[in-house]
Amino acid sequence: MPVTQEQAQWYQDAFSKLVDNVDQAILGKREVIELVVTAMLAGGHVLLEDFPGTGKTVLAKALANTLDGTHSRIQFTPDLLPSDVTGVTIYDQGKGHFEFHRGPIFASIVLADEINRASPKTQSALLEVMEEGKVTVDGVSYDVGTPFMVIATQNPVEQAGTYSLPEAQLDRFLIKTSLGYPDHDTAVTLLLDSANRARASRVSPIIASSSITTMAQLASDVHVDAAVLSYLNQIVAATREHQDTALGVSMRGALALARATKSWAIAHGRTYVTPDDVRDLAVPVLAHRIIVDPESDFAGVTAEDIVSRVLVEIAPPAYRAA
Incomplete structure (x- = not known):
C-alpha cells in the first residue's frame, strides 16, 4: 500500500522526536543519532567503532531508554560463553522437566559492549539471532520478538586480547559508524555538566515498542523507482570490481542499503527514495562490508575511500519523484 504524504509527515515528526530525545545524552552528534535510529526502524543492527570515551555506550543506553520496551547490556569478555548470551536449558527438579532460562539477548535493544573482546564462538552465537530474530537452544527455537536491535561497540585500539569480527558477522550489521570527539563548544558544555556521570x-x-513496529512497516512501503535501484546496484557492483578491493559488497549489503534508504527517505518527509538518499547512506551501510586489497591497505586506502570514489565515478539517474 503506497505511503501517503500525511503518513510521511507523521513519521518525520516521530523520527525527529526520537532523535531529539537521544540528543539530550549525546550532544552535537545528531547525524550519528539519525543513522542509528534509521537502522532501528529499518530492522537492522549497528556497529559503533571509535576510540574509548567518545560516548558509544551512552548512545546505546540513551536509545534503549527512549524506547518503552526491554533493554539489556552484555559486557563481552574473553571468558563469556554462548549460553551467557542466548540462555540455557536447566532441569527443574520440582517440576520434573527442563526449562529454558532466557539470556540477555531477549530484549528490544541489546547493547553488546566491546564485542571484539569475546571469543569467536561467543561472537557466532549472535549470528542467528541477528539475522533471523530467534535463538535455537537444544534444538528448540525461541523468538526474540520485535522490535529487536543489537548495538555493538568496539574500539580500534588496544588490540591485545581481542578477536576481530569475521566478515560474515560484519555483514550482519546494517550500519557501521563512529561518534568521534566533540567540537569545542560541545566539549565545554559537557565539561560544565561534568558532575553528571x-x-x-x-x-x-517517549515511544512504545508497538509504534516502532508500525513505523518500520510504514517505511517498508516507501516507493523506490527502478532507476534508483539500478543506480544502487551499480554502486554495489562497482565495489566488487574496484582495483583496491579484495572483496566487494555482497547482495545482503545491497538489500540492506535498499531497506535503509526507505527509512531515511520517509524520515525526511518523502514518500519515495531519491538518488541522494542512496549517496547519503552508501558509506555507513557499505564500507564495513568491503575487504581492501592488502597492498592498497598498506598504501593507506580505506573502504570508505573506495565507496566515496565509486560515488564520484557513477552518475546518478535524473531526479524523478514517484
Missing part, C-alpha cells in the same frame, strides 16, 4: 539516565521513554 549518567547522562543517559536523563532520557525517558
